[in-house]
Amino acid sequence: MLQRPFVLRLSAACALCVATLGAAAQTPTSSLPQLPISTNDQVRPLLPAQLQDFDAYVESARKAFDVPGIAVAIVKDGNVVLAQGFGRRELGKPDAVDAHTLFAIASNTKAFTAASLQQLAEAGKLNMDDRVIDHLPWFRMSDPYVTHEMRIRDLLAHRSGLSLGAGDLLYWPPTSYTTKEVVQRLAHVPIANGFRSGYAYDNILFAVATLVIEEASGQSYADYVRDHIFKPVGMDESLIDKTYITPGMDVATGHAKADFKDLQPVPPMAWLNDPGAGGIYSSVHDMARWMKVQLAGGALSTKAADGKPQRLFSEKSQQQMWSMLTPIAIRKPSIPELAPLTPKFSGYGESWFLSDYRGQRLVWHTGGWPGMVSRVTLVPDQHLGVVVLTNAESGAAFNAVTYRVLDAYLNRDHKTDWVAVYAKAVKKSQAHADDSFAKHEAARDKHSKPSLPLAKYAGTYRDPWYGDIIVSQQNGKLRMRFSKTAQLVGTMTPWQHDTFVVRWDDRTLNADAFVSYALDPDGAVREVRMEPISPLTDFSFDFQDLRLKPASN
Numbered sequence: 001m002l003q004r005p006f007v008l009r010l011s012a013a014c015a016l017c018v019a020t021l022g023a024a025a026q027t028p029t030s031s032l033p034q035l036p037i038s039t040n041d042q043v044r045p046l047l048p049a050q051l052q053d054f055d056a057y058v059e060s061a062r063k064a065f066d067v068p069g070i071a072v073a074i075v076k077d078g079n080v081v082l083a084q085g086f087g088r089r090e091l092g093k094p095d096a097v098d099a100h101t102l103f104a105i106a107s108n109t110k111a112f113t114a115a116s117l118q119q120l121a122e123a124g125k126l127n128m129d130d131r132v133i134d135h136l137p138w139f140r141m142s143d144p145y146v147t148h149e150m151r152i153r154d155l156l157a158h159r160s161g162l163s164l165g166a167g168d169l170l171y172w173p174p175t176s177y178t179t180k181e182v183v184q185r186l187a188h189v190p191i192a193n194g195f196r197s198g199y200a201y202d203n204i205l206f207a208v209a210t211l212v213i214e215e216a217s218g219q220s221y222a223d224y225v226r227d228h229i230f231k232p233v234g235m236d237e238s239l240i241d242k243t244y245i246t247p248g249m250d251v252a253t254g255h256a257k258a259d260f261k262d263l264q265p266v267p268p269m270a271w272l273n274d275p276g277a278g279g280i281y282s283s284v285h286d287m288a289r290w291m292k293v294q295l296a297g298g299a300l301s302t303k304a305a306d307g308k309p310q311r312l313f314s315e316k317s318q319q320q321m322w323s324m325l326t327p328i329a330i331r332k333p334s335i336p337e338l339a340p341l342t343p344k345f346s347g348y349g350e351s352w353f354l355s356d357y358r359g360q361r362l363v364w365h366t367g368g369w370p371g372m373v374s375r376v377t378l379v380p381d382q383h384l385g386v387v388v389l390t391n392a393e394s395g396a397a398f399n400a401v402t403y404r405v406l407d408a409y410l411n412r413d414h415k416t417d418w419v420a421v422y423a424k425a426v427k428k429s430q431a432h433a434d435d436s437f438a439k440h441e442a443a444r445d446k447h448s449k450p451s452l453p454l455a456k457y458a459g460t461y462r463d464p465w466y467g468d469i470i471v472s473q474q475n476g477k478l479r480m481r482f483s484k485t486a487q488l489v490g491t492m493t494p495w496q497h498d499t500f501v502v503r504w505d506d507r508t509l510n511a512d513a514f515v516s517y518a519l520d521p522d523g524a525v526r527e528v529r530m531e532p533i534s535p536l537t538d539f540s541f542d543f544q545d546l547r548l549k550p551a552s553n
Contacts, residue, residue, distance in 0.1 A: 046081040047074075050408035050415055058086045061401055061419045065394035065426070066263050069097035069252055073284035074405055075295065075385040080288045089391065090253035090265055099285045100237055102251045103389035104268075105374050106278040106367030108287075111294075111321075112225055113206055113276040114156050114351035116213050118317035119228055125216040128153045128320065135212050140187035146195045155209040156350040157325040158201050163192035167204035168540035169466055171274040173370075173487040173509070179273045182207045188465035190545060199326045199348060203277040203540070210276035221275050232300055232312055233293055235286035241270040241279045251281070252391040254371015258507035260433075260536060263392065266371040266508050278367060284387055287376065291385035294318070294363075294378055321350040322363050322380075328353075334428055337421040341403065357403075358410045366395065368538075370508070377402050384409055396422035433536045440533070448496045454478055457492075457500075457517060461528050461548035469548060480515070501533065510534065511541040525550055 047054070051074075062070055069087040073080060085097030120126050132139045132150045141147045146161060154160060167189040169175075170182045177185070186204055193200060210221045217224045222240040230238050245251055245268070256266045271279045282290075293300060298318050299309040324347035333339050343355035343362075352363050357379075364377040374389045375398040386405045388398040400418040407416060450457070458473045468483040471492065480502045482488035490504035490512075498517040513530045520526040530543035 046076070046079065048408045048412060050412065051082075051405065054082070054404075055084075055086070057404055057419070058401055061397045062087050064419050064423050065392070065397040065400075066257075067390050067392040067394050067397045068255055068263075069101070069391045070397065070401065071097050071099060071101055071103065071252075071284040071389045072401060072405075073099065073288035073291070073387050075288050075291045075383075076409070077383045078292060078296065080292070083284050083288055085284075089251070091255060091263060095250075097252060097391075098250065100250050100283045101389075102237065102239065102245070102249065102281040102283050103374060103391060104242075104254065104278070104367070104369040104372045105280050105282050105287070105376075105389065106369040106372065107203075108365050108367040108374055108376050109276065109278045109280040110156070110206060110351035111365060111376075112229055112280060113209050113213070114321050115229060115313055115317075116217075116221075116224055117152060117156070117209065118313050118321060118350075120213065120216045122314060122317060126152060126212065132208060132212065135215050136183075136208070139183065139208065141191065142187060142189060143191050143195070146191060149195065152209070152212060153320075153325070153350065154196070155205045155212070158199050158348055159196045159326040160200075160202065160205060161191040161193045161195045161197065162189065162200060162202045162204070163542075163545065164200045164202075165539035165542045166190070166192070166200075166202055166545055167465060168202075168542050169482070169485065169546075170204065171207065171271060171277075172203075172269075172540050173485050174269055174271065175273065175484040177273050177484055179207050179210055179275075182273050183211060185465045185467075190465075196326075199328045201539075203274060206277035207274040210274065213276065222279075225280075229312065230286075232302075232310070233286075234289050234301075235282065238280060238282040238286045240275055240281075241272055242268045242281065243270050243272070245281065250283075252372065252389075254369060255392040256371045256508040256510070257393070258510075260510055260534070264508065269370055278369065282389075284389055287387040287389070288385075291376065291378060291387060295380060295383050295385055322352060322354065323349050324354050325349055335421070335425050338425060340416070357406060360410055366398070368393065368395075373398060375399065375402050377406070379406065379410070382409060396426050429536070433534055436535050437533065445496045450494050450500075451498050451519065452523065456523075457498075457525065459525070460551040462551040463546045463548050466546060468551060469546075502530075509541075511537045511543075513537075513541070513543045 058070055068091045069089055071085045073083040083099035085099055085101055087097050089095045089097055121128050129151050170177055170185055213221055213224055254266045255263050257263050293312050297315045298311045298313040300312055302310045304310050326348045328346040330346050333342055346355045353365055355362050360379050360381060362377060367374045372391050373393055373395055376387045378385045386402055388401045390397055400422045403418045455473050457478060458471045461469050470481045472479050478492035480490055480492055487506050490502045492500040492502045492515060495501045500515045502515050503512045512533050514533060516529050517525050518527045528548035530546055532541055532543055
């Protein structure tokens with residue numbers, strides 16, 4: 001679920017650290033029929049010349065960005081011209097990634113949520129311009145006007161006025177709150193910007209969309225998507241959240257870098273309380289079928305009784321999903337080599353990013369999950385789609401692979417080594433992160449001591465939207481624990497004056513934070529504020545939005 005440079009967990013691009021994978025390149029596996037083998041690569045007559053060395057190129061991306069496994073599918077003119085896996089499902093284990101390996105697609109789930117709502121609108125069970133309170137009368141935002149005016153379509157467009165990632169700590173890392181409790185607590189999440197005045201990526205409003213789907217359909221979100229999207233599309237391998245995964249299944253393990261350094265497996269997660277934002281596991285085999293339906297304007301491969309194609313949704317619904325609702329400012333590229341990727345327009349529709357590349361409209365999205373990131377890209381006018389699923393947190397990898405494919409069809413006279421370009425960009429982003437911490441170190445008063453005995457900083461602190469955070473003294477140290485989030489437990493050490501650093505026990509979170517106490521004139525704690533230390537920390541750790549006060553007050 002950023003905003004760190006090139007790092008977005010549930011939104012746009014993601015790239016963590018550059019390192020060379022220690023293991024030798026693994027032999028890719030494919031779900032396609034066996035094709036003739038040349039001395040260097042597979043001969044693929046359906047692919048353009050630029051992709052005849054695709055195996056070697058993906059392997060270079062996998063090694064450059066330290067990604068154990070990658071799966072790719074390409075759809076062109078209604079045909080699946082490639083569906084293939086590269087590398088391993090888990091570092092140090094023999095199981096290979098193939099076209100049927102399941103990955104968490106995270107925010108690529110959002111397009112399924114939008115399609116579900118459009119289907120329900122076509123069935124007359126809701127209108128996309130209905131007020132949310134027409135379907136969930138108890139729904140509340142922290143601003144009464146926004147509560148009253150929030151429409152179903154707004155839930156999908158990142159224009160609510162919430163700040164980037166606001167409220168993400170209510171569901172991620174996994175909390176014990178139910179989906180309804182997450183949405184109820186939205187009433188206390190501060191609104192930072194004007195309603196419909198600008199873009200700021202959020203996930204929490206997709207929990208609201210989840211409940212609207214359930215209220216309108218009479219089914220759980222998982223059952224609705226399974227019955228009304230997976231089954232008609234033929235996505236027989238796809239699942240919603242890890243609770244459906246059983247031992248022995250062809251499933252990738254996510255990987256993250258502890259302390260931004262050492263790659264290691266991370267346990268799978270389930271977003272039971274915000275499935276509409278990022279709950280789906282899928283394979284490139286299934287995602288290729290999803291892309292084919294999207295590129296066909298909602299038409300399915302099956303025929304109705306009258307001989308016409310059956311439809312997942314109407315062309316009108318697709319036009320709505322692919323129409324810009326929220327413009328996004330275009331930023332200067334971090335390095336000159338990325339300039340060709342700078343779009344002429346950029347925005348967000350209903351759960352899809354909208355931009356352009358080399359004169360072609362792109363409809364795309366990315367997804368990020370602890371240990372896994374992905375990208376789906378459609379080029380409607382070229383009837384082209386590409387999906388890249390990975391089991392490490394490197395958006396640089398999925399971007400380098402995606403743009404090699406796009407260039408092969410849109411820029412056949414030029415062959416850019418996007419692996420080298422993104423490696424340079426990631427190196428620069430890392431350098432900026434180091435500079436940021438150096439500034440903190442330079443400003444620190446290393447000789448200062450806390451104003452109070454450590455025991456005075458302990459206690460239960462309450463935030464209006466998250467709930468309770470407990471600081472206790474154990475064996476002469478302060479320990480912080482988020483009451484509803486099992487992973488957020490760590491040790492606090494003095495930084496300077498009344499500011500501490502909390503270092504989480506789970507080092508793959510990469511989300512250590514400053515914890516600053518404000519004292520009243522009598523020396524009692526009045527408020528506690530937090531903020532991430534590193535600019536590389538995922539935006540979903542929205543510690544800066546917490547307003548912690550002693551629970552006894």
